[in-house]
Amino acid sequence: MSERQLVRGTMILTASIFISKMLGLIYIFPFQAIVGLEGLALYTYGYVPYTVLLSLATIGIPLAVSKFVAKYNALGDYRTGQRLFQSGLVVMGITGFAAFLVLFFLAPFVATSILDTDDLQGNSVNDAVFTIRMVSVALLIVPVMSIVRGYFQGHQSMGPTAVSQVVEQIVRIIFILLLTYLIINVWNGELGTAIGFATFGAFVGGLGGMAVLVVYFLKRRDRFQAKIEKSTADHQIPLTKMYKELLRYSIPISLVGLSIPLYQMVDLFTFNTALSAVYDADVVDRYFGAFAQAAHKLILIPVSVATAMSLAILPSVTSAFINNEKDRLQRQITQTYQIILFLSVPAAVGLSVLAYPAYGALFGLGDLAIGGEILRNYAPVAVLFAIFAVTSSLLQGINRQKYAVIALASGLVLKLSTNVLFIGWFEANGAIYATGLGYLTAVAVNVWAIGRFAEYDYRSLLKRVLLIAMFAFVMGLVVFAVNRLMQLIVPLETQGAAFLMLPVAIIAGIAVYGLLGIKSGLAGQILGHRFRFLKKRDRASEEA
Known part of the structure; x- marks a missing residue:
């Protein structure tokens, strides 16, 4: 072919x-x-x-x-x-x-x-x-x-x-x-x-x-x-x-692919029991529906988009590792991290800030208090979902997929041991915090394994991570201000009002983050190989 x-x-x-x-x-x-x-x-x-x-x-x-x-x-x-x-x-x-x-x-x-x-x-x-x-x-x-x-x-x-x-x-x-x-x-x-x-x-x-x-x-x-x-x-x-050979290759991939469903299984068997000490069963069902389906579907948007773009680099990672091209491997890992963070961090921040109008526009205002609260707290966990998926694939690329399985197991144990406790402390949000803690642990294991076995130097990544965090913070402030201003003009009392204010705030956020990324040259450095106009803009800023 x-x-x-x-x-x-x-x-x-x-x-x-x-x-x-x-x-x-x-x-x-x-x-x-x-x-x-x-x-x-x-x-x-x-x-x-x-x-x-x-x-x-x-x-x-x-x-x-x-x-x-x-x-x-x-x-x-x-x-x-x-x-x-x-x-x-x-x-x-x-x-x-x-x-x-x-x-x-x-x-x-x-x-x-x-x-x-x-x-x-x-x-x-x-x-x-x-x-x-x-x-x-x-x-x-x-x-x-x-x-x-x-x-x-x-x-x-x-x-x-x-x-x-x-x-x-x-x-x-x-x-x-x-x-x-x-x-x-x-x-x-x-x-x-x-x-x-x-x-x-x-x-x-x-x-x-x-x-x-x-x-x-x-x-x-x-x-x-x-x-x-x-x-x-x-x-x-x-x-x-x-x-025998098939299973040796397939089982680690299968287990890592099960990460989100396994976390959901923990919630399936513990969420209702723990939260029923506070609320009636019908309210518990509504909280679980918002957490496990409605909000969960929304936060997977930045995860799927960012992961799809970064996974395109993985064949090059595997090739560089097999051919012992260390410099190329370092560049490919850096590029993968940058893409996933550049896309997922602002998306998660924006979704968290716009949780109430986003939930109201897409699901109606009937359960806005429950759904908006869950989405606001759950959105930042999307960054951890994305990083875990990509770092697990990187470990697969350097033939160390067993550490991704170890990371998954470590995070699951932590989720299982803290879920009921956190729900008792923080009610429905406790399940989100337990998931975040579990994924943070799993990501830490993966990041450590990549640093050790790919001999990756994370210092080369630090400056750009700080820039991404700073730009996302500024974008979040602007989106928050636009959202508040829009609610003064059009109160969030109908689904139509939510539909009206949501795109205005989203466009403002994209414009601010995009402008900061392009003017600083960060967007060109990270995505210039995919979008030529960014590369040209980046080159122009360097010449100036």
Whole structure:
């Protein structure tokens, strides 16, 4: 495959991931309008255990399959990749079925661990059991679908994965919004029934994504077979040896990818119990819905954008490490840190300052006091999410991924040991502080490991980090002032008023931060390789 085709394929896949994530964010707004924060909480009770079981069922094998298929295809051995794919379908089918059985039959235990069986307010245990069992069905198809995607990617064909991801998300969202609206607003059904069918959307979306992959596979089956028949080598690797190597590569990736769901699992089993000492069950559900779904979706915006831009550098990090190009490795690590901080810090500051109008504009004013407070405190944690994701990938690039697993375990232990205590001290915000402390610990371990094993000198980064923090602080002050001024003119009393003031404050913040970054030359130094006009402006400032 030519370099041009490879770049095109990578861009297609990146675009599909971005579209899928944005769709996954946007649908939450009408969904919350239909089911409220209690409905979002119930949805989370089912979806978090499902996410964990899905990751355990696949354990990163689909990603590893794409790597191995590509490797042996490059060696002219198409038979080995085909054998791995065929056996992988069986393995994923078995592990998916096993995960389905575990989640389906453990649903009562999970539900009673989350909710108080004696409290008649808020979501019921029966509703939670129904929701968990409905989403568990998706485990029968999603693991199999993921390995088919991995096989296509191994053949350097990104289109099938990209199209299936978008179709899966669109089908899932249409099913969720249509069924919940009909059940609640047309058929006058129960909230628990609506949310159960909403989580069943994961299975329906999976069917849509799988249908796309089957069509692509049938169209290309003869092409795959022709390549197999023309194989110039056949390594005859035993499946046991093959899977041993696969697991050695995939398990650390899978565990690190589970970081956010695992933190959410801790909250799932401790949040309600700890907060019920202060509030009634219905209020606890609303706090959990705001924390685990509404605010959480918003803070992932800067995380996804910044991480996507910085991850593009990682192949160069791996190449520099393997070739022992120490100077190049130092530059690449510096650039990765700079990009992630330059984008995520101001986004988190702005989201925290604009928490109330942002939440009001997107989710309405019904639960603004709860949602605005949660978002204001949760937004800064987005920076830690982004840094952990990127530093874990850097450790993978220098072959030290086990330290990312150690970091994850350290942070999780701290989260688990402090969550109930902090909720007792700070109420709902305590869960945010425990998450922040856990991620701060994990980031510290990763940063230390990069410094030691990549011999990275952090002093070269210090000046620019200070500049980013200073510019973000100035931007925050301006956004705060604009927001206050707008609220004097248009009080935050309707969703329309929130929609009106939010873009004005955002534009002011972007303008101030962008101007400071460009005038100081910082933006050109960090992003000039991506945006030529910044590089030119930076060069001009240096000549002056």
